[in-house]
Amino acid sequence: MTRRERVARITTTMRTTGRLVGLATVMSVAALAWLAMHRTAAIAKQTPFAMHCAEFAGMWLSPDLIEMPTAGALVETAAMVEASAPGNQQGGEYCRITGRIKALNPTTPDIRFDLNLPRRWNGRALQIGGGGYDGVIVSGIGVMPFSPDRAPLAQGYATFGDDSGHVGDSSLAQFGLVDEAVTNFGYAHLKKTHDVALALIARAYGGPPQRMYFAGGSTGGREGYTVMQRFPDDYDGVIANSPSLNFSGVRLIGVKLGQAEYGRPGGFVPPALLERVYQRTLEVCDRLDGTADGIVSDVEACRAHESQIIDSLRCALHTSSHDACLTDAQMATLLVMRDGLSLPYRLAWDVSGYRGYNVFQGTRLTGALGLAHQPQRQAALSFYANGYLFAQGDGYLRFFVARDAHFDSLTFDPQRPGKYRAQLLGLSATIGSMNPDLSRYIAHGGKLLTLQGLADEVISPNQTIAYHHALVARNGQDAVDRFMRLYMVPGFQHGNGAFIPSVDLLGALDAWVTRGVAPETLTATDLAAATNGRSRPLCRYPTFPRYVGKGNVNLASSFICAQP
Template sequence: MHPFPVPRRTTVRRTASLAVLFAAASLQGCGGGSDGASAPAPSPAPVLSAADACAALKGVAINASDISLPTTGANVSDATLVAPSGSGTTAVGEYCKLTGSIAPVDKTAPPIQFSLVLPTTWNGKAMHLMGGGYDGSVVQGSGNVPGAAGLATPLARGYAAFGSDSGHTGSAAEASFALNDEALENYLGDQLRKTRDVAMKLIQQRYGSAPKRTYSAGGSGGGREALYVADRWPELYDGVISYYPAWSLTAMLTNYVRGSQALGAAGAWSNANKQKLLTNAVIAACDTLDGAADGVIGNVAACHFDPQTLRCPGGADTGDSCLSDAQITGFTAAYATGTSFPYALANGTNSYPAYNIFNGGVIPAMGTAAPATPSATNMPFATYIGESFAKYWVYQDASYNPFLFDLNANGFVQQREKYISSRQDVNPNLTPFASKGGKVIVVHGLADPLIPSASSEEFYHRAVTAMGANAVAASIRFYEVPGYGHGSGAYNVRYDSLAALENWVENGVAPAGQVAADANAASNGRTRPLCDYPAWPKYNGSGDINAAASYTCTN
């Protein structure tokens, strides 16, 4: 149940559908004629130009009764016809750009701000684009799916596309908005359905029909959101693109708090030089395990680096050429251990995995200052993200000290963690979605410094357990990419996942032989095969080291 009151449905005036906007002009009087002559046939309704059709959407109001979850209605504040632009893969045709808001029930809660783009030449499909972090800024419908830099956006392909700010405005790294219950509930998941419902009403109004296909796409927190809609409303979506998803977000944020506490111990934090020292040592030890000396660790499973080889003599900190005992302990406790829960969360999670810090060469973002409270963005990523979780989500107390957070402290923590998990986390059992033909593509970098790739591995294994191997093979593709971080990295993925998803959903052609290019400017156009998990790309020993054809997916 929601912690804010559910209102009586409110009726809000709504502009008539564009398809019937001018119908009144064609109506003729019935009867009333003294000669009894038949009334003339009605004139056909005029066809609106793209400019007029776009302009007619400005000021349109959506009834609260047309939105599945509690609101007090929605309104389009602006509608602008945007001329064609760009060329080649960046070319975008003419479209109508809508902005608007969805009004809250609680008058003290912020509205959900949304963006919707409606191409003049529509392909009959819709794309729900997701945010990231704690959201806080409007996801523009004109944006792209993750991992597709330089490739055509959904809008450029003819999609009606939409996104929102998730129901609050602010930094994606700070969550004080959660002090308002409705704002928190919107972020946890409600805003996704509300935004979708409003977008569908406006798409219907503009084109006179609903989309024949609806997809979702996002990365990180947006990767969670993309999977979330398939989990919670499987009948409404047809396919999902999810990059490095924070699908078990409650456990992830809890792990951030615990990791920050570990790095906050005396002498445990390491500066940038020491971080680089460890990264370079791991890469030097494991780079060639995949057969290619290219600065990318491909065979992560075979890499086992012992940080003790970098220990300062005697264990004390003697400079940037070695690691002290406290720093090795900090790295290990914060990033190489993971978190075990004394109870299971609502989605069945009872632990959170470690990072590939000693086998993938990835150092989670540690910033330039040691953890402290109040936190700042120059501290470890886990510190300022985790602090917001402990303060605003769990305790809902801006004065709370996150370094006192303890999973075993009291029943209140368990109660809040389980409730938050029940609202925001994804259940890996996507049977209803798969049974209706829904498809999922998950991409995760083996050098991700923010969300460990083992988290997506857990999602995949739990999906197999719950759904069966055959069902997963028919509905989910999971690719781990060596050298790929959190949307960047030594190998920065450029992959047309949308084309692959469309072909799978619409034509029944499952992805096979997929290839990802490296979007880094200095990559020399290198490519690698995307290997179905758990396979990884092994260099064949001959051929162009930058060509996917020189690699074989190997278990």
């Protein structure tokens, strides 16, 4: 069912029966119908914010209103947040709604959601994605990551998000033992929350949003690609940054990396040596873009020097270890990350592995999301002690794949999964977003912006680039250019890095969707503490910022977007 058909159905139901959107208080169907009909008839005579916010509280939404199977939804709280309320920095008052979407199985956690309805509505709605394994409600109140200071809600967007159907922080994978929760996390929560929010927005304002957008990064980026692939008619535009498209792949390479660090004698690489690798790449590659600015911008040129960099970092054959060089075992660990994962079998959408990372092209692996900081595997893995990729991969393997909390991920062979192969294949279809068929989304005019760091240490930038190539192979370059912009950012990691871009992607997306103004080169301001305020052009892939040889190196105007 298209969004137009769904909205028509919602509106018709509101006017006639009161059955699908009804108050949980004890009222007759006739009374509900009278209330809905008269409230709808009065909309044209009222301001866009047509209902008193408190009347949403206790509202029950029938399962018939939600296209995917649920046991209905309940609005738990609804309260106006005044413009002068402490902590309200949104520039105006809004109605804050919280609720939950009931699972079919009573033992499955509900999907908890938040919806914010601004009094000054701009006619648009924005669904916001989560991160990691989700588990925390996305409030939709604040500023979008790596965007200017004004939040979407303050700009008049109705905003909403959810917890994907389980409770816990982004590192907890225990919900992988529950089938319905896995399906919700993979894709179903997105549609369920969308349909509930759409009904409530239409009820509040008397009509549907003129535009429906989605925005997210990492897991939220995967969710952005998921809605285009699975629910293409529901969205007009998507921002999907640093997307974990190949979710099973990135978890499996995390396990393989942990095995290299802890399953082989001498495989652990101390942070001091990881920093040495990073500094060596800067020594060789920083100036390849025309200036020494602490950023490796010309990644492809740097890749041509990779052998030289690796040779300069290796310890001599007769040296077992040294403070300033890497042993063969330590180098092998880094090469696991560089080379990625190749599988002798296929996951969903013909996926045969996971692309490697830019380990020797300016990626810093010493941060909180980098490689392990402790030489021993902890009893309970943590991101910092044992590395983000390994900790997340270990949880995925134990709870999603083996479904055994005591399973030892160091004994698992991703190339030969044995009895777990079918489970891996099923999970890659449920959670992964590698389907290159976006034809329906493209056909109705949907737009896509993706931004990712070339130095990302969590989601391989080369995996994102490979998916882009798959889109071009399937649809042709012209078709992809008409609906997508890919910005690969030098120096940017997974939320940190030598360059942390701030740019108004939502404004660019809205201008493209509503006015046909296709974004080209954008300008990003650096949020990194040491270099805060400098600017660089955001160049469309495959181009990169090259210094023109004169002018202030802290200004984007001193750079051009050059071909590699």
